Each structure stands twice: as structure tokens, then as C-alpha cells.
Amino acid sequence: MISIFRGLITTLKTTFRRPVTVQYPSTHLPLTPRYMGFPVLTWDFKIQEPYCTGCLVCARVCPTDVITVSMKDNPKAANEESHRRKIVNDFKLDISNCILCGLCVEFCNFDAIIMSDFHEEGSLTRVEQDLPLVTLLDMGKEMQDKGKFTPPPPKKRPPAKAKKDEPATDADPEKQES
Amino acid sequence: MNGNEGAEDQKEQRREEALARGAERRRQREGATAKEYPPSPLIQSIVKTLRHLSVDTEQIMDEVIVRTDPESLIETCKLLRETAELEFTYLRCLSAVDYVENIEVVYHLSSLEHPHKTVVKTQVPTESAELPSVVPIWRGADWHEREVHDLFGMAFTNHPNMSPLLLFDGFEGFPLRKSYKIPEQKEGLGG
Amino acid sequence: MDNIPSTEPVEFMLNVGPQHPATHGVLRLLIDVDGERISQVETHIGYLHRGTEKLCEGETFSQIISLFDRLDYVANFNMEMSYVMAVEKILGLDVPIRAEYIRVVTCELNRIASHLLFYGTLGLDIGAMTPVMYAFREREALQAYFESVSGARMMHNFFRVGGVKEDLPEGFLESLQSYLPKLKQAVQECDQLLTLNDIFLERTKGVGILEKVDAVDFAVSGPNLRASGVEHDIRRTEPYSIYPNLKFSIPTGTNGDSWDRYWVRMQEIQESIFIIEQCIDQIEPGPISGRTRTVIRPPKGEAYVRTESPRGDFGVYLVTEENKEQPYRIKMRSPSFCSLMALETMLQGEYLADAVTILGTLDFIMGEVDR
Ligand code: SF4
Ligand code: SF4
Numbered sequence: 001m002i003s004i005f006r007g008l009i010t011t012l013k014t015t016f017r018r019p020v021t022v023q024y025p026s027t028h029l030p031l032t033p034r035y036m037g038f039p040v041l042t043w044d045f046k047i048q049e050p051y052c053t054g055c056l057v058c059a060r061v062c063p064t065d066v067i068t069v070s071m072k073d074n075p076k077a078a079n080e081e082s083h084r085r086k087i088v089n090d091f092k093l094d095i096s097n098c099i100l101c102g103l104c105v106e107f108c109n110f111d112a113i114i115m116s117d118f119h120e121e122g123s124l125t126r127v128e129q130d131l132p133l134v135t136l137l138d139m140g141k142e143m144q145d146k147g148k149f150t151p152p153p154p155k156k157r158p159p160a161k162a163k164k165d166e167p168a169t170d171a172d173p174e175k176q177e178s
Numbered sequence: 179m180n181g182n183e184g185a186e187d188q189k190e191q192r193r194e195e196a197l198a199r200g201a202e203r204r205r206q207r208e209g210a211t212a213k214e215y216p217p218s219p220l221i222q223s224i225v226k227t228l229r230h231l232s233v234d235t236e237q238i239m240d241e242v243i244v245r246t247d248p249e250s251l252i253e254t255c256k257l258l259r260e261t262a263e264l265e266f267t268y269l270r271c272l273s274a275v276d277y278v279e280n281i282e283v284v285y286h287l288s289s290l291e292h293p294h295k296t297v298v299k300t301q302v303p304t305e306s307a308e309l310p311s312v313v314p315i316w317r318g319a320d321w322h323e324r325e326v327h328d329l330f331g332m333a334f335t336n337h338p339n340m341s342p343l344l345l346f347d348g349f350e351g352f353p354l355r356k357s358y359k360i361p362e363q364k365e366g367l368g369g
Numbered sequence: 370m371d372n373i374p375s376t377e378p379v380e381f382m383l384n385v386g387p388q389h390p391a392t393h394g395v396l397r398l399l400i401d402v403d404g405e406r407i408s409q410v411e412t413h414i415g416y417l418h419r420g421t422e423k424l425c426e427g428e429t430f431s432q433i434i435s436l437f438d439r440l441d442y443v444a445n446f447n448m449e450m451s452y453v454m455a456v457e458k459i460l461g462l463d464v465p466i467r468a469e470y471i472r473v474v475t476c477e478l479n480r481i482a483s484h485l486l487f488y489g490t491l492g493l494d495i496g497a498m499t500p501v502m503y504a505f506r507e508r509e510a511l512q513a514y515f516e517s518v519s520g521a522r523m524m525h526n527f528f529r530v531g532g533v534k535e536d537l538p539e540g541f542l543e544s545l546q547s548y549l550p551k552l553k554q555a556v557q558e559c560d561q562l563l564t565l566n567d568i569f570l571e572r573t574k575g576v577g578i579l580e581k582v583d584a585v586d587f588a589v590s591g592p593n594l595r596a597s598g599v600e601h602d603i604r605r606t607e608p609y610s611i612y613p614n615l616k617f618s619i620p621t622g623t624n625g626d627s628w629d630r631y632w633v634r635m636q637e638i639q640e641s642i643f644i645i646e647q648c649i650d651q652i653e654p655g656p657i658s659g660r661t662r663t664v665i666r667p668p669k670g671e672a673y674v675r676t677e678s679p680r681g682d683f684g685v686y687l688v689t690e691e692n693k694e695q696p697y698r699i700k701m702r703s704p705s706f707c708s709l710m711a712l713e714t715m716l717q718g719e720y721l722a723d724a725v726t727i728l729g730t731l732d733f734i735m736g737e738v739d740r
Binding site: 194197198238239241267268269270271273275276284286290293295297316317318320321329342343344345346353354358360 | 414415418420422423427458583585586587588589599601606607666670671672673675682684686688691692697698700702706707709710739740
Binding site: 003004014102 | 428429431432436499513516517519526534562563565566
């Protein structure tokens with residue numbers, strides 16, 4: 001009998017505590033800085049083009065094969081506006097199968113893809129779950145506005161190893177950013 | 179044509195050699211060396227216990243491996259369990275590996291009384307995959323054997339109940355064999 | 370005269386599951402009852418079989434970590450631990466000491482979270498609605514910690530071969546240190562609600578006894594084995610990671626009944642808190658991972674690694690080929706699988722109403738049973 005009363009006292013004590021629950025759709029719990037939502041693509045504001053070069057690394061490393069990428073010659077590279085000679089042509093991410101593992105982000109060599117805060121991307125049809133390049137970049141810009149992305153630091157490449165047509169000083173325009 | 183194929187072969191071979199060298203270099207660079215494990219005193223007692231049976235005993239890393247043929251499997255297991263200084267009462271794991279021609283069944287044993295462990299391995303040809311069941315020795319082998327039966331098509335004689343465990347009735351093929359191909363996934367709703 | 374039912378005893382077969390709230394997943398039991406007593410049980414599993422072992426053979430070593438998260442979805446860190454340790458053993462790789470500490474802290478936190486879930490659902494199983502609220506309040510706090518470390522609440526994908534993905538976030542250890550006393554108090558509250566409650570004792574004492582012999586024979590492990598009076602803990606018998614540096618005791622039961630299994634788990638929460646406190650004291654700054662490996666190609670070999678997951682002895686048997694990015698074979702030895710094997714013996718002769726208690730105290734996760 002006593003034990004039951006002891007339990008009741010515990011219950012009574014907690015009755016007057018502040019509730020720890022929130023009403024979900026109206027209130028959201030704060031997300032931690034490392035939160036992994038759907039991956040999105042980043043935008044290089046300096047040159048006005050995506051960081052992504054379409055190198056296919058993320059597509060190959062993705063455990064669920066949800067990324068489709070293709071690559072094209074960068075028109076801006078021809079008139080020396082950009083150091084990226086190849087650029088992403090098309091990018092598709094099927095978020096209905098993405099398992100939010102973050103491997104694509106980890107393996108990308110160009111910091112072109114980041115994990116966002118977006119996690120409520122439900123839709124009524126499957127077609128809407130295939131996010132095209134434009135949407136991903138828009139989401140990425142939103143994340144960059146929130147300060148979730150720091151541009152990659154300049155890569156210190158020894159000048160001797162730089163390509164002939166790409167002088168070492170021009171090879172890393174990001175140098176000026178830092 | 180032939181020359182082409184030869185060239186292809188050579189190319190493939192060179193590639194593999196390069197890969198092996200690369201892996202070796204990488205291992206050296208990262209300071210990853212094969213760890214030295216002290217030789218286990220268990221080997222002697224196992225060899226002594228199983229001396230009248232045709233078994234090979236060796237130590238790989240920290241595990242003592244006993245290779246036996248299917249005929250003496252039951253005898254080996256019985257001795258390993260019942261000998262006073264061994265007492266392998268705890269069946270850690272029972273699994274199988276498909277080496278295309280042969281299927282290897284692996285029994286990981288350990289003892290609760292003594293701090294030692296061992297591995298018993300036996301190989302049977304894939305076409306006539308059949309082994310005596312060890313359920314009379316360790317009752318815990320029951321579901322493990324049913325699982326191996328499901329996934330590898332290995333028959334265990336004397337097993338009390340060999341009905342499918344993980345797969346549904348009427349499943350075709352043995353999924354964990356290397357020859358099994360995962361069927362194409364259907365896209366869209368209802369797939 | 371014909372419509373008078375016969376008084377002859379009739380065996381009645383009851384089908385429980387696979388979609389049944391008391392079976393904690395998709396377990397199906399065919400129970401033959403004789404009056405109120407269970408005479409025979411047949412267990413059917415496999416409803417959650419995803420073929421993880423086959424899938425692993427087609428994935429690279431870095432991708433497989435995310436598959437292991439999905440085995441025991443209540444103790445994801447512990448699952449990853451076994452796998453990365455198996456690959457490291459084949460590679461002969463040493464892990465930086467700080468990474469080991471981070472691994473142990475997260476694993477022990479996960480053990481607490483898992484045992485809290487057990488506590489809550491056991492309460493629900495036997496008809497007490499309150500405990501689950503208390504348990505989930507603390508679980509929520511723990512999951513917030515997981516999120517701050519790995520970025521995900523459940524499927525962390527945080528451990529890497531040779532280390533961990535990222536260092537702990539700033540202020541994590543301080544915040545954890547100030548939270549642990551609160552957790553202790555909460556566990557005490559949980560204790561007061563259930564542990565010595567008369568009704569709870571009535572429902573669990575002497576129910577579902579798992580004899581020591583049976584437990585060892587069926588290779589039951591973890592808290593279920595310890596409740597039967599066998600002092601067996603992989604962290605002690607085959608110490609891995611930094612467990613040799615840590616002090617902790619192994620709670621064991623005496624009777625192997627449901628209450629013992631419950632009690633052992635509640636004590637383990639205390640031990641885990643103690644372990645984490647020691648880790649916070651001992652942890653030092655340093656590297657958290659060896660060289661970042663993008664491509665892992667282990668040499669030919671095989672390794673069997675077992676770790677103590679919240680449910681017991683979780684083993685990974687890994688066979689590799691030379692210069693392949695994919696493993697040749699991975700076998701997961703799951704503790705819940707073996708616990709369920711013992712269920713048929715345990716349920717025999719028990720009351721039907723106690724079946725749910727016994728299922729609850731075995732604390733299995735179907736994702737790990739079926740793989
Ligand atoms: S996101 Fe990164 S890894 Fe993927 S294609 Fe673009 S540059 Fe390559
Ligand atoms: S988060 Fe994982 S599943 Fe999602 S796109 Fe990236 S690699 Fe693929």
C-alpha cells in the first residue's frame with residue numbers, strides 16, 4: 001500500500017511542473033546547429049554560379065541512389081569569369097528516398113552540398129518529391145542567408161602543380177574571400 | 179581479337195597489381211600494421227582433446243580456428259562442449275559463408291566458465307549442402323540453423339523443425355548465395 | 370441436448386500479432402491455451418526481414434554504417450560500434466583515444482535511452498500509463514543530446530572507421546555534466562513509481578522464469594542473461610575500447626524472473642551514468658579520427674567482434690576479400706534473436722495474461738531480430 005502512495009506523491013509533485021511538451025504544428029522545437037535535414041546545393045555569390053561541378057561523387061556514394069547529376073562545360077570559364085571549367089547541368093534529388101545520412105556532404109570535394117534544416121517537405125504526389133536543381137539552389141540560398149554555410153577556405157596548391165592554362169594566382173578566386 | 183583479349187587481361191592484371199600496391203602503401207602510411215596477438219594457450223588443449231579426429235587447428239588474429247570435415251563435426255562439437263578444461267557452453271554465433279563451390283558453416287563458440295573462445299569451421303559442397311544439426315548439443319543453434327537453411331539452402335539433418343524462419347513460404351532461391359540476383363525494384367505506387 | 374456445450378477441456382489456439390501493440394513490432398505468436406494456461410507457443414518472425422546482410426554485400430564500407438543504424442533502431446550508436454570495430458580489427462587500425470571516449474559516451478547515453486524506453490513500454494504493457502510519460506521526458510532530453518552531436522535523432526551515421534565523424538560540439542560535456550544529476554533524479558522518480566509498487570511486484574515476481582541452464586543453452590545475453598544469475602558482460606569478459614579504464618559493476622539477478630530482468634536494467638542505467646561521469650573526467654582533447662578515409666579496402670581476412678549493446682551481445686562477423694570496397698559477407702549476431710528463441714520455453718505453463726509481461730521484459734527489437 002505504502003508504495004502506491006509513494007508513487008502517487010511522485011505524480012503529485014510533477015503535476016505542478018512546467019510542461020515539457022509543445023503543441024507541434026504551431027510550435028517547433030529549436031534545431032541544433034548540426035541538424036541534418038535534406039541536402040541542398042550551395043550558391044557561389046561571388047561568381048553567381050553553383051559550387052557544384054557535377055563531378056558525380058555524391059551520386060556514387062549515396063547509399064540509396066537518389067541523386068542524379070550531369071555535367072557540362074562552364075560557359076563562364078571560357079571568358080575567364082570562373083575557375084570552374086565544368087559545371088553542373090542538371091541535378092535531381094529524390095527526397096522521398098533520401099535517408100539523411102549525410103554521406104554526400106562528407107564526400108563532396110567542393111563544399112557544394114550541405115545538410116539543410118528542411119525536414120517538412122511532404123507533398124501529395126511523387127513527382128513533387130524529385131527536387132530539381134533550381135529548387136535545391138533556392139533552398140541552399142535560404143540556408144546560406146541563415147549563415148549555415150561558410151565558403152570553403154582557399155586551397156593551398158603549390159604553383160608548380162597548377163595547370164598551364166590556369167596560372168596559380170587565378171586558380172583560387174576564393175582566396176580573396178577569406 | 180585474341181590479342182585484344184590478351185591486352186585486356188594484361189591491363190586488368192596491371193590494374194589489380196597497382197591496386198594491391200596502393201593498398202599496401204596506404205596501410206603503411208597510416209601506421210596500420212597487422213597487430214600482433216599473443217599465441218593462445220588454448221591451441222594445445224584443443225589439439226590434445228581432438229587428436230583422434232581429423233581437424234586442423236590454427237590461430238588467426240585472436241581466434242583459434244578449428245577446421246573439421248562434416249563427418250567429424252558432431253564429435254568435435256561434443257568434445258569441445260563436454261571436455262572439462264574447454265567447456266564451450268555458449269554458442270556465440272552460427273553463420274555460413276558462400277564460397278561459390280563450397281559453403282562454409284562457421285560456429286563461434288565461447289565459454290562462460292573460462293575466458294576463452296574458438297571458431298569451428300566446416301565446408302560442404304554447394305550442390306549437396308547437408309550437415310548434421312548441432313541442436314542436440316546447443317539448443318541455441320535452432321533458429322540459427324533455420325536461418326542458414328532459409329538463406330543458403332543448407333539442409334540440417336536431425337533438426338527438430340526445419341520450416342522457413344525469415345522468408346515467407348514459397349520463396350524461390352537462396353538469397354545469400356552469391357548466385358542469387360536481387361530482383362529489380364518496381365517503381366511507383368504498388369511496387 | 371445437442372446445444373449444451375461439452376465440458377471436455379478444449380485446446381484453444383490464439384493468434385497474437387503480427388500487428389499487435391504488445392509484441393513491440395511485428396512478432397507473431399501462435400499460443401495454444403489450456404484454460405488460462407499456455408500449453409504451447411510457436412513463434413513466427415521474419416515480418417521485418419529486409420535482407421540487410423545481402424544489402425551489405427553490395428554497399429561500400431562507408432555506406433554500410435547507415436544500414437547498421439537501422440538494425441536496432443533504439444540503440445543506433447551501439448550497432449555502429451560493433452561494425453566499425455570489426456572493420457578496424459581487419460585493418461589493424463588504432464583509434465585515437467578521444468574518439469574512443471566519444472564513442473563510449475554516446476553508446477552509454479544510448480544504453481540509458483534504450484533502457485528508459487524499456488521501462489516506459491513495460492509500464493504500458495502491464496497497464497500503468499504514467500511511467501511512459503516520465504521515461505519519454507528523459508529520452509527526449511537524451512535525444513536532443515544525440516542531435517547536437519550527430520545531427521540526427523535516431524539514424525546517426527556518426528561513427529567512422531578509424532574514429533568518429535565530428536568532435537563533440539562546444540559545451541557538450543559541460544552541459545551533459547550538469548544534466549546527469551537531473552537524470553539521476555528522474556531515474557529515481559521512475560523507480561518510485563514502479564519498482565516496489567505492490568501491483569507491479571504482483572505482476573512480475575516469479576513470472577516468466579528463465580532458468581540459468583536454459584539461458585546459457587539458448588545463448589541469451591545481456592540483461593536477460595544477467596537476470597538469471599550469470600555474471601557475463603562483454604565489457605568485462607572481452608574488454609574493448611576504453612572499458613578497461615572504467616570502473617563499473619555488473620548487476621545480476623537471482624531468480625531470472627520478470628522483476629529481475631526489470632531490476633537489472635534499472636541498475637544498469639545507474640551504472641551507465643557512473644561510466645559517463647568517469648568519461649567526462651578522463652576525456653582529453655586530441656584528434657578524433659585517423660586520416661579521413663574515403664575509400665576503404667581492407668586486406669583479406671575475417672573478424673568476429675562482439676560488443677555489449679543494451680540488449681546484449683551484439684556480434685558482427687565480417688569476411689573481406691583483398692582489394693574490394695565491399696565486404697564478402699557480413700553476419701550480424703543479434704541478441705534479441707536469441708532471447709526470442711528462449712521465449713517458447715519461458716511461456717510454457719504461464720498464464721496468458723502474463724505473456725505480455727514476459728514479452729515486455731525480454732526487451733527485443735524486431736528490427737534487429739529479423740535484420
Ligand atoms: S554536389 Fe559535390 S559531389 Fe555532388 S556532383 Fe556536385 S560537386 Fe560533385
Ligand atoms: S543524405 Fe544520404 S541518402 Fe540523402 S542524398 Fe545524401 S547520400 Fe543520399
